[in-house]
Amino acid sequence: MRAGLFTAFIAATWLGGQVQTSLAQTVSPNEAAKVSPRKESAPRKEAATSDPHTTGFVTGAAQSTEFAIAQDIATTLASGQETGPHGEVALRVLPMVGNGGIRNIIDILSLAGADMAIAPVLLADRLRSTGTLGDIGNKLVYITPLFVEEFHLLARSEIKSLSDLAGKRVNLGEEGSAGAVLGREVLNHLQVKVSESNLTLDSALDGMRKGQISGALLVSGKPVGFLARYAQGDGLHFLSIPYSREMLQHDYLPSTLRHEDYPDIIGDSDSVDTIAIKCALFAYNWPIRSERFPLLELFVQTLFSRFPEFLGDGHHPKWREVNLAALLPGWRRFRPAERWLQQQSGGEAALRKAFGRFLEQKSISNPPDREQLFQDFMRWRERQQGR
Template sequence: MSVCSAFRIGLFTALIATAWIGELVDRCAAQTSLAEPAKAPPRKQSASGDKGVTISESRYTAGLVTGTPQSTEFAIAQEIATTLATGQETGPHGEMALRVLPIVGNGGVRNVVDVLTLAGADMAIAPVVLVDRLRDAKPLGDIRDKLVYITVLFGEEFHLIARPEIKTLADLAGKRINLGEEGSAGAVLGREVLNSLGVKFDEANLSLETALDEMRKGRLSATLLVSAKPVASLVSYAQFNAVRFLPIPYSSALRRDYLPSSLHHEDYPSVLGVDESVDTIAIKSALFAYNWPSRNQRYQLLESFVQTFFSRFSEFLGDGHHPRWREVNLAEPLPGWQRFRPADRWIQRQALQGAFDRFLEQHPTNDQSDRKALFRDFLRWRDRNKEK
């Protein structure tokens, strides 16, 4: 590990531990002492092993922790919930076999803590870089076996929104800037990014709605939002208020953890001209889940979610859904993390089906009487072509 990486992890651990991790742990019914940093807050357990949830009320409901209500990630969670709710047979009292319940989070580290500790929180949309740092710095203990991922999602852009008189990053020197609620991706990573770019500022930690109101009144010079473009709430706000996006340069110091991105007229037509774009940075997000034991009822519920979500994924690619769905590749791996086993099996079956279809193209036959022999031939063919 390089000195820079070690310093980053150490700083991250200190920020999390001192700023808000104690408050989160104290709020959980199952508490641990901060004097024992190697132990993550345990999930509350009932006699059935379901951390205190009432089976009759939640056995068909999977909780999905997401971002603030103004974020794209919350909109994505709502699309998952509403889309999967359609086309299901309901029970005698209108109950669904699978219900996804979006849970408001802050889009940052708190999302992961909620999945690890809160009853009914089974999944979370979270920035990969933050979850990686939690794994490496271990402020919650060793979470490598407690979390799995279902799929990699899309990039979340840094939107540095400024008042009209602020034209460059240099103009922010000594100004009051909102980075979002403490523990959010904006607060943790925005602080890191602006410090690395040499911007000295007075930090505020407000919700987006409050921050935009403070900007309108001239009490804030800028606010940072980390969310996948386009953010609908920003589109609406910009129609009636004069703001600008400040560029964030993709410097060498940011290349380890961040991706280059840009904001365009098509994303925010009220802010950017037809041929105008603003360079910025982004982080990758993913859908994580608690790693329930395979015999646990919650594991079976998540297995049902994966089967339904993956098999109906094409519905999210059509008009009426957020355009960032089209960036999602269900088969994309996430280095350093284990995929939820039912999700991995589904992807492997799809890959096997695709390979079998290619095999049939090279070995056409109308005789279906001996499918077993045909499949054995296919497996031998697949093994020969693995390296191709």
């Protein structure tokens, strides 16, 4: 078992370097095909046997919103479960810190304990189309699309615009992260030549405070709690990243950072235009007869049936962007997830049942209050499906 894990780690490390090199030069899916990166077989995957009740969830850096989402899932699903004679639960979700980029996808394909990961759809699409890791279309499936991840470009006070970063030291994040791969691409597209650093976010922000770094990029869903706390009082501010129609062809979306997202960084009536990308919850396509398949199936059933719980104020606001039934073009959905959605498409009765289970855990006992909450939930769901 140790030898297998060591082999998987070495393979992931080597392949990570190959993928980062090829995608770092990529500015669009079409141009990626022209690069003709070296093709390799998909990494080998061995099933973990140490704990049949724990599913591994690879996410972004510990400071990211994606990690907060994974923690939301882990803590929420841990409650309300029957326990065994020694306190064990049938399903345990274990968040695993990743870099939010290419490495997350490689981890799903190679690490024994990694069953699923939050990853940018754009990077997954490119890995599949270039064939850098072989045919991953049969090894990678999606559970559900999630939300958009915004580009957060922080700068020191003397940097007033994007053009002021030209020739300056700018941290794009660790190699292979969404910030490093896509930030490099965006800056090249905007013809802003910087001196690139690839530090952790903590190190980059510390370097900015000392004047060693002029800017730092993080690609993560807003609001990122760590940024709001760290930047307060340091004179840091967000730079606008202009959006063009050409970016839409490369799967970027327009977005805006507002005062309510970062009240200590953005003024009351101010906002900052930026761009964003979509992310999704991907999973390894375990064979039906494998021991990991029923565990991942249980995860899907539990997450989907308890989804209304994540829409409350106690959870990250990004949950309100999630539409479980949304499709991810070009990818296959994990079969139990598809089956659950088909079963629930029968209508409102199933939704009311799930919503009722959610409210039973709350202090809402007045029927009119329950009905009003359910109608608000239904209107929100209809808006999401209409997007």
